[in-house]
Ligand SMILES: C[C@](O)(CO)[C@H](O)COP(=O)(O)OP(=O)(O)OC[C@H]1O[C@@H](n2ccc(N)nc2=O)[C@H](O)[C@@H]1O
């Protein structure tokens with residue numbers, strides 16, 4: 001297939017599909033369409049899958065990396081679903097050769113597939129030089145999954161609605177996370193389905209800025225992840241992972257992310273996080289354990305923090321890693 005006129009030639013392009021970590025997650029209700037209404041603060045540590053896009057006569061996806069064997073590169077892969085959805089929305093007929101280095105565990109509560117879909121949308125808008133209008137892009141992302149809008153922005157955000165209503169995250173200092181997963185998949189739908197209560201109370205309101213990591217941690221300690229109990233019921237290993245993080249020296253707070261089973265510990269320094277990760281890896285070699293930094297968040301220059309409708313023309317996103 002010939003390249004379409006007006007398309008950009010600068011490829012291959014690479015993007016980091018950063019993991020999404022829900023620092024807290026409240027399930028507030030259930031909508032008539034069956035999706036739950038949420039309140040959550042999502043951040044994006046500097047760790048993720050790596051997606052590369054290159055012009056090609058056909059559309060294809062190949063996978064490598066430690067978790068590639070758990071996925072196929074066919075039309076069900078969220079990267080291909082995002083590619084086809086964007087092509088349809090923009091009327092693009094061009095091909096693309098995509099390569100996904102799958103480094104995040106699959107179905108693990110850190111939005112791996114959603115992050116890949118978000119990265120595919122960002123990359124292809126750059127490669128193809130075309131983007132749908134903001135409303136169409138937002139709908140397209142949400143149709144791919146509740147986490148895809150925030151993963152498309154890949155910047156700290158408060159999530160509401162089913163996850164698609166994004167607003168600026170409070171400003172916060174940088175910190176380190178240790179992510180740990182028992183390498184047992186948890187289905188997001190099954191965890192939501194096992195909730196005992198769907199009308200949980202809100203937590204304390206967020207300030208505009210956390211002046212110190214101590215302030216952020218003290219505030220988070222009063223929030224919850226309402227999916228933790230149903231996840232633990234389905235997979236008791238979640239409690240072991242949380243325990244290992246909580247007991248690690250210098251861990252300031254440990255929680256589960258999303259629908260699990262990945263849990264995270266918050267640490268002040270790289271040395272503390274790498275030491276804790278090494279210790280957990282030694283004790284539990286069958287788990288996936290990784291330290292990762294979360295950058296200080298000072299907001300976006302245009303104040304459009306973390307909103308998918310604020311994509312600059314090149315498809316890049318404020319705060320996104322390139
Ligand atoms: C738990 C979170 O990870 C928090 O960020 C997300 O809400 C889940 O986002 P996701 O994995 O992109 O979820 P989707 O692929 O859209 O939905 C998977 C399943 O989770 C349930 N689901 C998801 C999101 C939501 N707000 N309410 C739900 O009830 C639905 O049963 C749905 O069939």
Ligand SMILES: Nc1ncnc2c1ncn2[C@@H]1O[C@H](COP(=O)(O)OP(=O)(O)OP(=O)(O)O)[C@@H](O)[C@H]1O
Pocket residue numbers: 071076077078079105106107108109110111112113114115116117147186188258259260
């Ligand atoms: N590129 C992909 N990476 C991971 N999973 C994918 C991908 N494409 C499709 N999937 C499917 O999506 C499902 C959810 O995977 P994902 O890794 O996004 O879950 P998750 O981390 O629990 O997400 P969330 O935190 O958004 O609930 C898996 O069952 C998997 O088969």
